[in-house]
Amino acid sequence: MRLPRTPVAVALVSLLALGVPTLAAAPVAARPAPAVPATVTVTGEGSASAPPDLAVVAAGVAASGKTSQAALDTQNKAAAALLAAVRAQGVADRDVRTESVSLNPVHDHTGGASRLTGYQAAQSFSVKVREVARTGAVLQAVTDAAGDAARIDSVVFDVADPAPLKARAREAAHDDARAKAAQYAHLSGRDLGRLVSLSEDAAAYRRPGPSAGDAPGAGMSVVPVAPGEIRAAATVTAVYELA
Known part of the structure; x- marks a missing residue:
């Protein structure tokens, strides 16, 4: 069976007879790999x-009493004295913050039996001292004002920004x-x-x-x-x- 001689078929036969490569037979050139920079x-x-231009003082007060009210009254008095002392040292109200307030019973476990002996009240503050040279004076003022109830937990120096x-x-x-x-x-x-x-x-x-x-x-x-x-x-x- 002979294929019909279409114009496309005639042209393809002519190109092959002349030795001209067709598109299908043309080799594809390999592309070079891009150089990887060192x-x-x-x-x-x-x-x-x-x-440092800032000191953060963690201070507080703690007091004990036979009753919860007695412990709170003593603690409140000591806390008020502490706050007045730091303000007298030039610490602004915005730089004093109450961190915690607690009231807990105190028990005596002598002899294996638990016996209520009183209560302990405490309050802790964070005090920012923006004049670092006055840090020692603020610490001393806290202990002088609150007496035996005063507590100094830590002093951390830092920069404000x-x-x-x-x-x-x-x-x-x-x-x-x-x-x-x-x-x-x-x-x-x-x-x-x-x-x-x-x-x-x-x-x-x-x-x-x-x-x-x-x-x-x-x-x-x-x-x-x-x-x-x-x-x-x-x-x-x-x-x-x-x-």
Whole structure:
């Protein structure tokens, strides 16, 4: 059986007779794989420090009494004296906050039997001292005003706005990473290219606690404290191209 001689078939037969390759027979040229740029990966570390401009004092009062009302009355009197003392030291009302109030029975378990002996009332405060040099004077004022009922739980020094300090630490970490990458590029006989990626691996923010030190006031007895310094640290990972 013969196929019909259509114009397309006649043209295809003619091209094959002349040795002209058809589209179906044309080889496909392989595309070269794109070159992968060389890179260097480094870790940068940086830190920054500043003197504290804020102290947060955790203070309070605790009192006992034969009855719950007696314990509360004594505690209330001591708490009022504490608040008056810190205000007299220039601490604003907005910087004093009650953290907890408690009233609990006290039992004696001698001989295996539980016997109610009285009650204990307590109240704790958070006091922000924005003049760090006055921290010792505030502590002394609390103990003087509340007497045996006074409690000082902790003193934490800090900066009111840590953002600029953290920003300086990140900048130092970034510069450290770039310096390391530039050195590796030089050692490899290459030039440092563009930054491909940058990620922050870790950040630290250290606040010093209280310790003994000399912080004399203007002729007055104060609790000695050592503010130290606040330190922020950052670590980054950077990838650079090598040109």
